[in-house]
Amino acid sequence: MRPGGFTLVETLIALVLSSLVIALATHAFLVQNTFYSTLTLRAEVQDNARAATQLLGLDIRSAAEDGIVVAGARTLTIRSPIATSVICNKASSSLGDIQTPGGEARLNTSTVAGLALRNDSTWEYALADWSTLNGSDAGSASGCAAAGADTTGASTEFHRIVGLNGLFSTTPVEGDVVMLFREATYTFGLSVLDSVSTSLFRTPRGFAELEFVTGMDSTAQFQYRVAGSSTYVDTVTAASVGAIDAIRVVANARKTAATGGLDDVTFGWSTEIAVRQIR
Numbered sequence: 001m002r003p004g005g006f007t008l009v010e011t012l013i014a015l016v017l018s019s020l021v022i023a024l025a026t027h028a029f030l031v032q033n034t035f036y037s038t039l040t041l042r043a044e045v046q047d048n049a050r051a052a053t054q055l056l057g058l059d060i061r062s063a064a065e066d067g068i069v070v071a072g073a074r075t076l077t078i079r080s081p082i083a084t085s086v087i088c089n090k091a092s093s094s095l096g097d098i099q100t101p102g103g104e105a106r107l108n109t110s111t112v113a114g115l116a117l118r119n120d121s122t123w124e125y126a127l128a129d130w131s132t133l134n135g136s137d138a139g140s141a142s143g144c145a146a147a148g149a150d151t152t153g154a155s156t157e158f159h160r161i162v163g164l165n166g167l168f169s170t171t172p173v174e175g176d177v178v179m180l181f182r183e184a185t186y187t188f189g190l191s192v193l194d195s196v197s198t199s200l201f202r203t204p205r206g207f208a209e210l211e212f213v214t215g216m217d218s219t220a221q222f223q224y225r226v227a228g229s230s231t232y233v234d235t236v237t238a239a240s241v242g243a244i245d246a247i248r249v250v251a252n253a254r255k256t257a258a259t260g261g262l263d264d265v266t267f268g269w270s271t272e273i274a275v276r277q278i279r
Contacts, residue, residue, distance in 0.1 A: 044215065044255060046253070046267050046269070048213050048214070048215040048216065048251075048253045048267075049216075049251040049252065049253040049267050049269035050251075050269070051212075051213050052200045052212075052213045052216065052220075052249065052251040052253075053249050053251050053269070053270075053271045053273075055200075055202070055212060055213075056076075056186060056200075056247075056249050056273070057249075057271070057273050059078050059080060059184055059186075060078060060247055060273045060275060061273060061274070061275075061276060062080040062081070063078050063079065063080055063275055063276070064079050064080055064081050064116070064123060064179065064181060065122055065123055065242075066122050066123055066125075066241075066242045067079035067080060067123075067181070068241045068242070068244055068275070069183070069241070070185070070241075071222070071224050071235070071236040071241045071244060071247075072222070072234075072235055073221045073222060073223075073234035073235055074187060074188045074189065074221060074222070075185065075186070075187050075188075075222075076185070076186045076187075076222050076247070077183065077184070077185040077186075078183070078184055078185075078186075079113065079116075079125065079181045079182065079183045080181060080182055080184075081179050081180070081181055082107065082108065082111065082112060082179075082180040082181060082182055083100040083101065083107060083179070083180045084177065084178070084179045084180075085098035085099055085100055085177070085178055085179075085180075086098065086099075086175060086176070086177055086178070087161075087172055087173070087174055087175065087176045087177075087178060088143075088144035088147055088148075088149040088158075088174070089140070089143035089144045089146070089147040089149070089174060090172075090173060090174045091139070091143055091160070093164070093165045093171055094162060094163055094164050094165040094166070095135060095160055095161070095162055095164065096160070096161050096164050096172060096174075096178075097140040097141075097143050097144050097158055097159070097160050097161075098140075098158070098159055098161060098178060099144065099149070099154065099157045099158050099159075100157060100159065100180070101157065102157065103137075103156045103157040103158070103159065104137065104159055105156075107180070109130040109134070110130070110206075111182040111204060111206075112128075112129060112130040112133065112180055112181075112182065113127060113128075113129070113181055113182050113183035113204075113205040113206065114126050114127040114128045114129075114133075114180075114181055114183070115128060115133055115161065115167060115178055115179070115180060115181070116178065116179040116181055117167075117168045117172055117176060117177075117178055118176065118177035118178065118179070122242075123179065124168050124169065125181070126167035126168055127183075127205075128163070128167065129206055132162075132163060133161050133162060133163065133180075134161075134162070135159070135160030135161055135162040136160055137156075137158065137159055137160065139160070140158040140159055140160045141154075141155035141156075141157075141158040144158055147174060161178070182204065182205070183204070183205040184202055184203065184204045184205070185202070185203045185205075186200060186201070186202055186203075186222075187200070187201045187203070187209075188200055188201075188216060188220045188221060188222075189201055191211065191214050191215075192211055193211060193214050194214050194215065196256065197214060197215050197216065197217075197254060197255075198216040198217060198218050198220055199211045199212070199213060199214045199215070199216055200212050200213040200216055200220070200251075215253050215254065215255055216251065216252065216253055216254070217252035217253055217254040217266060218254075219250065219252045220250055220251055220252050220253075221234055221250050222234065222247060222248070222249060222250070223247070223248040223250060224236045224244050224246070224247055224248070225244065225245060225246040225247075225248070225272075226240055226243045226244055226245065227243045227244075227245045228243075232246075232248050244275050245274065245275055246272055246273065246274050246275055247272070247273050247275060248270055248271070248272045248273075249270060249271055249273065250269075250270045251269050251270060251271070252266065252267065252268050252269060252270075253266065253267045253269065254266045254267075
């Protein structure tokens with residue numbers, strides 16, 4: 001530095017150089033910020049897609065025989081077992097006693113959607129909540145014991161079901177197999193939480209709709225393979241739902257581009273789930 005200080009030219013050069021350094025640093029920061037934001041979004045869309053298929057997989061794999069009720073491109077309704085039992089005593093035409101592991105205390109009675117009766121080769125389903133089916137436990141164990149059932153140490157596991165004579169095409173009799181079942185509907189639809197994206201909704205019968213996974217792409221859908229076929233279709237008629245042996249969940253996900261990004265972040269994801277249709 002000269003005793004007289006900087007010249008005007010030197011000052012201007014210093015300002016230009018410092019401006020260039022600041023501009024380069026700012027650009028580098030913005031690039032890094034966009035990069036990390038994109039990484040975060042990519043992880044989020046992958047989590048969304050996997051969460052959707054994991055939840056669906058649990059219900060699909062536990063579907064009861066003839067438990068697929070609706071098989072559409074955007075809507076899937078499944079019935080799955082809660083407890084299976086045998087009518088060990090008929091107190092009357094409308095009353096039947098059954099045994100369930102752990103008794104009523106072990107049943108999630110709020111999820112009961114109905115009772116199914118095992119016919120020769122399939123289940124006949126009757127929709128009824130637990131308050132409709134629920135009878136008294138008093139006398140159910142002793143009634144089953146009198147009919148030959150072993151109730152030793154398990155008397156609290158016996159329970160009375162009411163209204164049997166009005167549920168099915170033929171009234172169940174002693175020795176018939178019955179099943180308490182739950183029902184849930186999955187739907188891909190416009191998100192309530194994010195108006196520009198699609199969500200996966202889950203609606204257990206008797207409960208309000210729940211937006212389970214947000215951030216799905218509009219192409220998300222269900223596809224089905226019918227036994228004897230090697231191809232998947234996005235809609236199955238009611239007459240053919242019992243023949244579905246696999247469901248493909250196309251759980252594509254999408255998130256709006258990060259600030260400064262040009263393209264939305266997408267993740268193409270699908271999984272094929274075998275339908276066992278438990279008998």
